[in-house]
Amino acid sequence: GAVVSQHPSRVICKSGTSVKIECRSLDFQATTMFWYRQFPKQSLMLMATSNEGSKATYEQGVEKDKFLINHASLTLSTLTVTSAHPEDSSFYICSARDRQGSDEQYFGPGTRLTVT
Amino acid sequence: AQSVAQPEDQVNVAEGNPLTVKCTYSVSGNPYLFWYVQYPNRGLQFLLKYITGDNLVKGSYGFEAEFNKSQTSFHLKKPSALVSDSALYFCAVRDIRGGNTPLVFGKGTRLSVIA
Numbered sequence: 001g002a003v004v005s006q007h008p009s010r011v012i013c014k015s016g017t018s019v020k021i022e023c024r025s026l027d028f029q030a031t032t033m034f035w036y037r038q039f040p041k042q043s044l045m046l047m048a049t050s051n052e053g054s055k056a057t058y059e060q061g062v063e064k065d066k067f068l069i070n071h072a073s074l075t076l077s078t079l080t081v082t083s084a085h086p087e088d089s090s091f092y093i094c095s096a097r098d099r100q101g102s103d104e105q106y107f108g109p110g111t112r113l114t115v116t
Numbered sequence: 117a118q119s120v121a122q123p124e125d126q127v128n129v130a131e132g133n134p135l136t137v138k139c140t141y142s143v144s145g146n147p148y149l150f151w152y153v154q155y156p157n158r159g160l161q162f163l164l165k166y167i168t169g170d171n172l173v174k175g176s177y178g179f180e181a182e183f184n185k186s187q188t189s190f191h192l193k194k195p196s197a198l199v200s201d202s203a204l205y206f207c208a209v210r211d212i213r214g215g216n217t218p219l220v221f222g223k224g225t226r227l228s229v230i231a
């Protein structure tokens with residue numbers, strides 16, 4: 001089956017620093033990747049939709065200058081949290097849809113970000 | 117706009133008893149419907165999906181779900197619960213006409229199976 005990886009799985013950083021999270025589709029080409037954020041005991045909230053080679057589409061209320069998304073290839077999307085603050089601490093999950101426009105999204109294992 | 121409602125935050129069931137986790141949805145067109153399970157500090161694991169065809173969908177780990185168009189529901193069921201089924205369950209929907217639209221998730225239901 002389709003596999004999506006995320007790196008790192010867990011990261012701790014200091015306030016004011018930036019953190020990059022990678023999302024890779026390992027055995028398929030993903031024209032579209034999605035970034036979700038999950039607060040403790042809450043649902044997944046879509047942050048942005050990322051299409052290969054074009055700018056990401058951000059959901060309302062998500063700061064595009066704070067959460068930089070790059071989808072440079074068909075197998076890699078990155079999310080950079082810039083000038084991180086403690087309130088950015090969360091579980092970030094990426095998801096990918098394959099090139100053939102399959103109805104299914106494949107999810108990465110998530111990245112736990114803690115900002116101190 | 118698409119939306120999903122999971123009316124129960126928590127479902128408790130005794131091991132060996134049948135379980136139901138409820139989900140209702142709203143889409144403009146025909147829906148793609150999914151159930152995912154999440155264990156602590158882990159990503160989502162796919163359980164099953166409904167695209168078209170038979171209204172009763174069978175998935176992983178003995179779970180099944182029934183699509184009911186008139187009630188716009190897609191409840192998750194299992195005939196006999198296991199303690200290891202204890203986890204957070206998410207229902208999700210996508211409009212079949214939506215092109216590259218993402219899945220929209222319900223708020224999740226925590227299932228606790230008691231031995």
